[in-house]
Amino acid sequence: MRMKIDAVDPASRARATTFYTDHGTVLTPVFMPVGSIGTVKTLSPEDLSGAGVQIMLANTYHLYLKPGLDILEKAGGLHKFIHWSRPILTDSGGFQVYSLNELRKVTEEGVEFKSHWDGSRHFFTPPKVVDIQRVIGSDIILTLDYCVPNPSDETTARHAHFLTLEWAKTARHYFLSGSPLYGFQQFQFAVIQGGIYPELRKQSIDQLGELDFDGYAIGGLAVGESLEMRNQITEFCVSRMPELKTRYLMGVGTPGDVLDAIERGVDMFDCVIPTRNARNGTLFISTGKLVIRNAEYKDDFQPVDPECDCYCCRHFSRAYLRHLFNVNEILGLRLATYHNVHFYMKLVKQAREAIMDGAFIKFKNHFLEKFSSGGKD
Amino acid sequence: MRMKIDAVDPASRARATTFYTDHGTVLTPVFMPVGSIGTVKTLSPEDLSGAGVQIMLANTYHLYLKPGLDILEKAGGLHKFIHWSRPILTDSGGFQVYSLNELRKVTEEGVEFKSHWDGSRHFFTPPKVVDIQRVIGSDIILTLDYCVPNPSDETTARHAHFLTLEWAKTARHYFLSGSPLYGFQQFQFAVIQGGIYPELRKQSIDQLGELDFDGYAIGGLAVGESLEMRNQITEFCVSRMPELKTRYLMGVGTPGDVLDAIERGVDMFDCVIPTRNARNGTLFISTGKLVIRNAEYKDDFQPVDPECDCYCCRHFSRAYLRHLFNVNEILGLRLATYHNVHFYMKLVKQAREAIMDGAFIKFKNHFLEKFSSGGKD
Numbered sequence: 153m154r155m156k157i158d159a160v161d162p163a164s165r166a167r168a169t170t171f172y173t174d175h176g177t178v179l180t181p182v183f184m185p186v187g188s189i190g191t192v193k194t195l196s197p198e199d200l201s202g203a204g205v206q207i208m209l210a211n212t213y214h215l216y217l218k219p220g221l222d223i224l225e226k227a228g229g230l231h232k233f234i235h236w237s238r239p240i241l242t243d244s245g246g247f248q249v250y251s252l253n254e255l256r257k258v259t260e261e262g263v264e265f266k267s268h269w270d271g272s273r274h275f276f277t278p279p280k281v282v283d284i285q286r287v288i289g290s291d292i293i294l295t296l297d298y299c300v301p302n303p304s305d306e307t308t309a310r311h312a313h314f315l316t317l318e319w320a321k322t323a324r325h326y327f328l329s330g331s332p333l334y335g336f337q338q339f340q341f342a343v344i345q346g347g348i349y350p351e352l353r354k355q356s357i358d359q360l361g362e363l364d365f366d367g368y369a370i371g372g373l374a375v376g377e378s379l380e381m382r383n384q385i386t387e388f389c390v391s392r393m394p395e396l397k398t399r400y401l402m403g404v405g406t407p408g409d410v411l412d413a414i415e416r417g418v419d420m421f422d423c424v425i426p427t428r429n430a431r432n433g434t435l436f437i438s439t440g441k442l443v444i445r446n447a448e449y450k451d452d453f454q455p456v457d458p459e460c461d462c463y464c465c466r467h468f469s470r471a472y473l474r475h476l477f478n479v480n481e482i483l484g485l486r487l488a489t490y491h492n493v494h495f496y497m498k499l500v501k502q503a504r505e506a507i508m509d510g511a512f513i514k515f516k517n518h519f520l521e522k523f524s525s526g527g528k529d
Numbered sequence: 530m531r532m533k534i535d536a537v538d539p540a541s542r543a544r545a546t547t548f549y550t551d552h553g554t555v556l557t558p559v560f561m562p563v564g565s566i567g568t569v570k571t572l573s574p575e576d577l578s579g580a581g582v583q584i585m586l587a588n589t590y591h592l593y594l595k596p597g598l599d600i601l602e603k604a605g606g607l608h609k610f611i612h613w614s615r616p617i618l619t620d621s622g623g624f625q626v627y628s629l630n631e632l633r634k635v636t637e638e639g640v641e642f643k644s645h646w647d648g649s650r651h652f653f654t655p656p657k658v659v660d661i662q663r664v665i666g667s668d669i670i671l672t673l674d675y676c677v678p679n680p681s682d683e684t685t686a687r688h689a690h691f692l693t694l695e696w697a698k699t700a701r702h703y704f705l706s707g708s709p710l711y712g713f714q715q716f717q718f719a720v721i722q723g724g725i726y727p728e729l730r731k732q733s734i735d736q737l738g739e740l741d742f743d744g745y746a747i748g749g750l751a752v753g754e755s756l757e758m759r760n761q762i763t764e765f766c767v768s769r770m771p772e773l774k775t776r777y778l779m780g781v782g783t784p785g786d787v788l789d790a791i792e793r794g795v796d797m798f799d800c801v802i803p804t805r806n807a808r809n810g811t812l813f814i815s816t817g818k819l820v821i822r823n824a825e826y827k828d829d830f831q832p833v834d835p836e837c838d839c840y841c842c843r844h845f846s847r848a849y850l851r852h853l854f855n856v857n858e859i860l861g862l863r864l865a866t867y868h869n870v871h872f873y874m875k876l877v878k879q880a881r882e883a884i885m886d887g888a889f890i891k892f893k894n895h896f897l898e899k900f901s902s903g904g905k906d
Contacts, residue, residue, distance in 0.1 A: 189856050189858065190849075190852065190853075191853060191858050191860045193858065193859060193860070194859045194860065194863070195860070196860065196863070196864075197844075218852065218855060218856050219827070219848070219852040219855070222828070223827060223828050223848055223852070226828050226830065226848075227830060227846070227848060227849075233846070233848070233849055233852075234849060235844040235845055235849075450596070450600060451599070451600050451603050453603065453604060467574075467612040468612055469604070469610070471596070471600055471603075471604060471610070472567075472604075472610055472611060472612075475567065475595065475596040475600070475610075476567075476568060478595060478596070479566050479595050481566065481568050481570065482570060482571045482859055482862065482863070483568045483570070483571065483572070483573065485859065486571070486573070486859070486863070487573075
């Protein structure tokens with residue numbers, strides 16, 4: 153995958169890069185909203201592009217179960233199926249190894265899942281996960297990985313790292329011997345594991361590095377560790393990861409978490425926080441979090457965020473949004489989701505601009521000072 | 530209310546008219562989607578105007594309870610509150626007299642409701658309903674009426690007609706002695722009652738006519754009578770209603786019902802059918818109804834309606850919509866609602882064009898023949 157470094161912040165490892173896919177160019181740092189099953193909940197593709205989304209995330213496991221490969225292949229891939237012409241990254245199902253703990257069994261060959269829809273059994277191997285993502289037609293595919301919670305003991309973390317590495321070898325060779333189905337290129341990222349153990353992370357990074365993937369995801373974080381530990385492991389990983397490959401931190405996070413990781417040199421993010429919080433009525437604004445159901449907003453006719461120029465803030469008041477949530481109307485979920493996704497897009501865009509200006513730390517401090525100033529939680 | 534008759538069909542009573550409000554001109558026949566509580570479920574105001582909606586309906590009773598008059602007045606009225614700049618009509622709460630049968634008590638003075646939210650008691654009188662609609666700021670307001678189910682015996686129907694008429698007198702005088710709150714004009718329609726009894730309908734029409742309302746709604750239909758009876762009563766009413774006033778048939782209906790009433794000279798309609806059916810996964814297409822959850826659509830990559838040029842049909846397939854419904858995703862409800870609203874807007878627009886061309890009956894027959902040809906129910 154062609155990528156270039158546009159700027160590195162003089163006072164941190166923060167960097168701005170560009171990478172190129174057949175569905176368009178992506179400027180980093182970049183945040184991917186989560187559209188696991190082929191929709192970022194409540195939003196249309198036009199909403200996503202309108203909010204500034206450059207690339208979205210979808211989920212191999214979920215799409216494999218529904219609508220299933222037969223339909224995705226007949227549709228000509230996920231882009232056509234969902235009417236989204238910008239890049240898509242698909243995670244591998246590895247997160248479901250973690251989150252569906254009761255519904256899966258890991259062996260050396262792969263993972264057996266019991267469908268959360270109907271209990272049917274499905275065996276995912278590293279090549280099968282490549283095949284599935286060929287059918288999905290995502291621009292960036294991930295190798296099957298084994299994600300364990302933090303903290304796990306070193307033996308468990310080593311086993312997860314070891315299996316992830318073996319699977320990555322198989323997956324890389326299999327991927328390189330195959331071809332995409334729909335006439336555009338696909339790229340393959342590996343997932344770094346190793347829990348909270350630097351020595352294991354080091355082995356994971358170095359050995360995955362020999363396989364020359366198109367990019368590298370830091371997995372096994374945002375699964376129970378403290379923020380301090382996450383930052384330490386992220387920093388350690390990035391310091392050993394190849395300079396000229398895209399770095400993706402999976403499942404992170406709050407606005408502060410994202411800025412912490414950008415500072416440490418991460419390029420890509422995904423997280424359900426902006427979308428899930430929106431549906432719970434928690435909105436991100438420049439001064440913090442705003443819980444829209446609170447009675448104080450019932451006659452507050454300001455925009456959700458007076459400093460925001462998104463569709464929601466240009467046209468609707470806090471009072472109207474509160475009303476919509478108060479009477480359980482879908483338009484409320486939709487407007488809140490639009491606003492939160494836009495907030496995250498603006499956050500990483502401004503982070504990039506600050507990096508280009510050599511002033512990331514100043515931007516970060518300014519943002520966080522304001523973000524902790526007046527929001528209500 | 531200024532209105533003009535643009536054309537009358539030579540072979541039926543169907544007519545095309547134009548009426549004028551301070552929020553814009555409305556071309557009839559016109560269909561109003563229902564946004565009872567300040568949102569047409571799932572859609573944004575831009576979706577509504579994009580789908581061709583000229584005027585929407587909201588509900589006095591619902592808005593009075595939530596968000597309440599205090600908030601609506603502080604917002605500067607419903608248009609500003611919900612960001613909708615085209616006309617709004619509000620019904621009076623009379624339909625809730627019918628639908629909330631267990632939660633209301635009718636006296637000569639008005640109706641006592643028990644809130645369906647919290648059981649609190651609220652007394653609606655004819656002047657109070659005017660006051661509420663002054664605060665809402667709808668372009669067209671309706672008088673409080675007493676709607677009884679069909680068939681009701683003649684005594685019940687006479688009583689409902691009599692109260693509705695008395696309330697209309699009070700409401701008309703009260704309305705004419707007051708002023709709008711927000712600097713634009715409001716118009717007042719009366720509601721004709723009388724059940725299935727032509728003599729009562731005649732009295733209702735003639736006596737309401739003396740009060741010179743801005744328009745007249747036919748109430749007390751679409752509440753249990755046969756289609757044949759509805760058409761008879763509609764035809765009878767229209768034949769006696771003033772030529773130069775807008776005629777609104779409340780709560781109707783299916784595409785066929787709407788065409789039947791247009792043929793009989795009705796100008797305006799509202800109904801939950803397009804929106805509610807959409808959320809149940811029933812889509813209106815040129816060949817009938819399509820139940821999107823059906824297995825046959827799982828790999829059907831045609832648009833919902835190959836003859837439709839709406840946003841949904843231009844970009845998404847039946848297979849994708851089925852997938853969204855199948856996994857309970859909100860975007861499915863939204864796309865289906867958009868399509869059905871657009872379908873109704875196109876239906877009345879084409880009806881108008883046919884009337885202008887003097888060919889309404891031909892249009893109606895052609896539409897219905899096709900509509901009954903291949904849809905699955």
